[in-house]
Amino acid sequence: MNIQGYIYIIIIILIIIFVKEEDPINDTLILVNKENGLPSDYIPVDLELIDKKFAFDNKYLRHEARSNIEKLGSDALALGYKIIVVSAFRDYKYQYDLHNEYIKVKGAQYAELCSARPGYSEHQTGLAIDVMGSNNDYNLFEESIEFNWMRNNAHRYGFILRYPYDKTDITGYKYEPWHYRYVGLKTAEYIYKHNLTLEEYIKKQT
Template sequence: MKKKFTIAFVVVVLSFVVIMAHDKVFSLSKNNEKNDNYLTLKEKLKILGNINEKIDYFNTDYIDRYIKYKSTHPNKSNSNIVLEVNIGLDQEFYTNIKKSSNVDTTFVLVNKFNYLDEDYIPSKLETIDANYSLGEKKLVNVARISFEFLAKKAKEDGYNIRAVSTYRSYDYQTTLYNNYAKEDGVNNADQYSARPGFSEHQTGLAVDIDNVDNDYMHFENTTEFTWMQENAYKYGFILRYPKDKEYITGYTYEPWHYRYVGVDIASFIYKNKITYEEYYAKYIMK
């Protein structure tokens, strides 16, 4: 009888201890949650100096990232804090990735934060006039037409512009990237080649060019490059990976790679000397 009583007593005490411990842990985690979300939106906006009122591309969803980025980059202007976080530059390339929106339009943004599906093939892919391409090369309808206008005008002015790489399928990009990574290592390959799904060439809106006589890698030193610098935007094309913008685009300078965005956007980007990432984050992204 006494033994039974002792066992019952021990069970009651143990249960009590377990319940207390659980409550303690539970209340601790609850407190932590409360601390993380302690500041109200109004207080967070105040920390940022209410810059939301002055910057129309301010996105409340990113407010914690703005605060964190500002604390690690105190010398950046508020507009750059907001712009760079909107682009995703507070995170490493190829992290925090999301599926591209505006797919199958000339607005689509594909970069190291925004990818296309493995099975995505643009509609309206058309073959470029053989006079202006190396072998059979395809671009999306509007880009194909504009590229031919551009190349034709260049020819009239005495210059040769030829498409050497245009639309590339997901599978082709996989082979290309894997070969570079095997030869050169992943870190080096990432500087000049896109991982599959992250290549702008899969949109059918990007074109690598040469001047027929020199390899595209030497395009910068040709008179055709000078012509492109002065005229590409008039046909809706932008130099997609400019010099000194590597930290935004994630790619080293590529004088041969152009992207069709339409005449209005190309003219704006050309005149303001910005990248498509900056334009997109300011004017297209919601």
């Protein structure tokens, strides 16, 4: 190849790196909440199947989150704790049906507090999980022997408790002891130590 060929390839590689870094939708710090949604056709490109040892069947997360939740599950298991992912990536259509079911059963007002509208669910990012412990009910995760361990160690694997009990006015969601969000190791450590929500952390950065 001549020198022009090499220059051409280098330019292409630089464009790919630039576009990847500038793509906020695929950032591990993407903020999805009641005000910030995702396009209905958004599906993360690097979804991977979580090992069945640590999740229900057919649960997918983005690469980094998948690898870290398996590490977490495996370390927990070594200590005698069972942490199982019961929900992970959910696409727009799934959330659409789920939210409408909530409205039908619980009414619109209650649905707004505990279920995201389609396009506004963090589960569509492929970075959020719901977990259960050895009492086998994610709704009762707080009562499981795993809860305290998860609460105090999840950040070491890049996960944060996303909807703490005293932060409903900031997150817009009632307390969800079972819902964790992958934000990366450094950010999770910071958020845990300073007792923040993702909303507060992002506001501090800007």
